[in-house]
Amino acid sequence: MNAALPPSRSRHEALVDVGGGVRLWVWDTGGDGPAIVLLHASAGSGECWDLQWPVFAEAGYRVIGYSRRGHFGSDDGDPATTTPASTDLLRLVDTLGLERFHLIGTAAGGMVATDFAVSYPQRLLGFVISSSIVGLVDDDYQAMLQRLLPPEFEQLPHDFRELGPSYRAQCPEGVAHWNAKLARSGVDRVPLRFANRVRWADLQRFDFPVLVLTGDADLYAPPANARLIASRIPSARLAILPGSGHSPWWEVPELYNREILNFLG
Template identity: 40%
Template sequence: MAYSRRGFFGSPPGSKNDTGNFADDLNALIEYLGVEKFHILGLAGGGFAVSDYVASYPEKLLSMTIVCSLFGLWDKNIDERLDFILPKSFADLPPEFKELGPSYRWAHPEGVNEWIKMEKKSKGDGIRYRQKAKSNITWEKIRAANLPSFFIAGGAELYQPPSMMRAAALEIPNSQTLIIHEAGHAVQWEQPELFNQAVLEFLNKHS
């Protein structure tokens, strides 16, 4: 099951004066569906929702998977280096350049075009208010949840390169890490078979 956060395709942005928070929005959906315990996975911006839910409702989770993302917490030793590896003009580059690896863009131009369409569609009507976390997210809270944890990184990732993901994984005891070679930020799009197989094996192991 996947859902669109506020302001993304299919989900209204809500009110500027009441943006809600990552964890409570997801928990409202979980309660509506009657789900008691589940595996949580967040990719890219979804990693912020994952970390907030882990810190806020750990008793409802079976495992945690973070893909090409980091937690919504500030770690000086990890986050400060982003300013070093990403130029100031990075935000102005085309999304397909920032998020799809060069090998994929060269080998699958038709896939790139489909991804561009999907990326534009995901923006919905373009209205979006910055949403905050419910909890103050810390490594201590993430570790206290004591969840089986899986970190997946793209070998050609620009946002969160493998070395950065490995550094984050070291903060979580007994976590495991997978590097998907040649893939960029959108590993699930570029190499779906490998991605799905790895995730399903992890979920089955901890079900």
């Protein structure tokens, strides 16, 4: 987590109504550059991007992050009437006046982002699938996930699942800071809903640039998973980040940021 950051830039925070009286906590750096929208993991919130947004803003981008329903700063809403998270995202970007933008989704945020990309491909300039199993429902993919993630896996501590062994061994202060953010994040308070049952055929139709990225020690979304997903998207390129588990944005931020900025061009 010891990333060298550019001089601090300001950002504006607000609560944005996405319908049904539900308000999402949003921050926005503003600016005239192309927009980047960041989608956090299940074990996280819009707070998680402190090592990204100053770097991306310094590179000339307008950077936007938010917390999904039930996560830090955002309303829970009524679980019985919860809309798909991709619908909330659509209402959010419409409210912010974003016609087209780059979308970066990590872990469960990558599942929401993929759902959005299937429904609204015309809105995307580029798409980063970061450390994510993307929510595919095809039988062959689901069978692989069952081999990869036995039921007992979910009983392990969050930091064991989310952070790689090298990081946990070498950066105890970073692990403690990550856990402090996790405690505020609101993990799994509101179950995710999706608009689509995403299949391989949907990914094969993506006609915008895609970066599939993961850490080489990611237990959730290992390199084999990332290679498989990238192989099914004609416009995709692949990046495997050394020394990282499921949270490269936190574990190896300088490498993560550089890979994304190189992709965005």
